[in-house]
Amino acid sequence: MSESHWLKRRHSLDDSILQSALGGALRGNVDDADLFFESSQYEGLLLDEGDVQRTSLSHREGVGARVLSGERTGYAHTDELDPRRLNEAVRTANAIAEQGNADQSVSLSQRQGQRDLYAVGTSPIHVALTDKIALLDRIDIAARGTDPRVKNVTVDLSVEHRSIVIVRADGLVLHDERPLMRMMITCLVEENGNRQTGRSGGGGRTEFGFFVEDGRWERWVEEAVQQAVVNLDAVEAPAGKMPVVLGPGWPGVLLHEAIGHPLEGDFNRKGTSAFCGMIGQRVATELCTVVDDGTLPGLRGSLNIDDEGTPTEQTVLIEKGILKGYLHDRLNARLMGHQTTGNGRRQSFGHVPMPRMTNTFMLAGESDPADILRSVKRGIYAVGFNGGQVETASGRFVFTANEAYLIEDGKVTAPIRGATLIGNGPEVLKHVSMVGHDLALDEGVGTCGKDGQSVPVGLGLPTVRIDEMTVGGTAV
């Protein structure tokens, strides 16, 4: 029962102070409340022009106090961790509740986690700076040696560690130690004045050695260089409606935008999602089963508990084409009469939790990926994407390819220039006619933005054929 206890050790916030703060939060007509303490360290390195020129380290800590009453949320945060500021935050958050007279008294009980999805010997934040610089230097040399057309290499490395303490309305005190790291390698190639960039990378909630195991960084270097070189010969992308084959892994950004966001509980409770009232209806072909799963060890989107203290789980969103369920935090689950799914997440103690995705992917099908490509007479094959965006009310989403090819008579032919694909969430999966057996999860680079809050997420997809999607090229 001692882990709390950077709070106690560094800030003299002991259990009696936490208990009295919780009591203050629960005063009056309150349905739920929590205190979210966080101490985070973030380290960034940037290699450019052959050297690690920039490093940064930041430390931030504070508390967010939240009080829920009916549909109302009261929230206040401070980065001054002392009893006076804590109680001030609690009083401010509690002001939205109809007032009662007395503080509530709930005794605290500590709960140890049932599992640790990211147990690490040494959190990557504690690996020496010189070791990190040495790895980035090796990557730079290797990338420049891959192809004489490589003119510059940048490597972005970010590493963080968050210590979380959540005090819930029922008095449970939960802890989580969250390591996270991410590397992105960008290669610039140039040939006859034609410049192109290619990117690859990965990471997760794991040890620093992850980058060097299984030849990972070497493979990312090859992928980044290859993507840039391929784009040297890119031709105009076609425009209009056509069959699209998505490659495995990161192209799962399609599901994140088209399916995941519109199934977040807040939009559905408020009647502002294109999927409102569609539970039990067919929204995809039978080949499609889509899940959100925060329980996969070491992945970027995984969490032992969400940011409200609920253990994460695997939530089925679409089962064999039928819409099954929403992603919930405690507020929206309570108001809709559902169970929370462990998807209440926040960027930091300075932010209100919302329903957010963890790792979202489609389960594998049975088709051979080669057969999927062979089945297309004229279309595109997209294997790499930047990011995507969705407007949840209309369900319209976009995502932009940075590595894609034409398919002509069943063969993958010329690379095409970056093209945005656009579609409609409740419709797009009705056009999935083949699903490959090659499910892959992305390698850990995704960040999702919603209402100004960023959280790390994972994505996954097997090779799929979508019979029609609108492709935003320039060739008419």
Add this chain to the structure above:
Amino acid sequence: MQESLEHVLARVRAAGAEGDAVALEGVSTTVRVRLGEVDLVSQSRDRGIGVRVFHGERSAVASTSDLQFSALDELVDATMGRAQSTAAVEHAGLPDVALMGGGPEGLALEGAGENLSVEDAIQMARAAEESALAVDPRLTQSSGAEVSWGQSTRTFGTSTGFQAAYTGSMHSLRVTPVADVGGELTRDSWASVRRHAGDLATPEEVGRIAGERTASRIGATTAETCRVPVVFDPRAAGRLAVALANALNGYSVQRGQSFLKDRIGERIAVPGFHLFDDPLLERGLGSRPFDGEGLPSRRNALIEDGVIQNYLLDTFMGRKLGLPSTHAARRGIAGAPTAGTTNLCIAPGSASPDEIIGSVQDGLYVTEMFGFGVNPTTGDISQGAAGLWIREGRISHPVQEITIAGHLLSLFESLEAIGNDPHPESTIRTPTLKFGEMTVGGGQG
């Protein structure tokens, strides 16, 4: 905060190094109302300090929210250690202290005596939402109306003895009505964002515009794939200005990740097209008296009469490219400075938006762009879009689920009209723009 800042800088000097530091302290409040009921009241207090040290040409940055002196000492010592592990980089260092300055007075970044209460804000939000939903009976849902306000103080100093500070305030009111027509949802939003509360548009006006924009999009269909003239409304045009500014950022240029690399002095757009960054606009949302390195702010011409004039540069990138800093260093408390924009502006032209729309026989009026489809290395652009179709000079019908694609260079060479209506309530002040031709991708045909 000044005390913390001075403590940090003294520690840097004591270690025999040079450095600069920035401290931020702010408070803000957000109130959201949805369908007349209070949805959220949120208040925040944030503070922190960031330091950059130079040990010769080796540097490192660090920041913390823990302002106890012992924590600040640890911060500086750790940062010194990290600098020594980092590669020496030619040109690294503080700007010349003789160039530093607190900048002009009179930017009026802070409203005086504006104590908006939570109750006032709730009333404003309610009024704005009511006004939005009253525009059209089909507007029956809402993502809410949100009022935010706050202020923050930035203090900057160097180990070489320069110090300056400024305080700015911010007020905003945003409404997002939703139309529900047989389960088909349509949404748009409008906002007023100002430094001073007294400059905000009335809740009734913000609501009315949000309602009209949303209602105008009800029943949108996709379009045929075609090549047509395209008009961007001021908000959508801002995305194009940002794409140009990103390509003119010294950091993109130096890395080769810019299609405008090595093109200073070249014409890339029609005469009459001026792109500039102006941190000195009175009450401007992006205005500031000095940049992230203590250099006094100034207006920077990026493109004049279609000809590229300069890049956006901080001290380091300027020295690297052999050019003076354009005093465009952008800096939060965490992370090293980089170059960036403040108030990015396209000089307005003389045509009204109605005249511009009236000049189009058959084309697209873009009111929203989404996605991440601008490639700064090549200048290729492919974005999702929504808006209104123009037939014979008039708005004909709403369209969505379409893409627009082209190349930024050919686009700005085909710029046919610049509106007189720059959007003042943003850090991107762009007017309506009309281009000769883009490829529109749609689901028909």
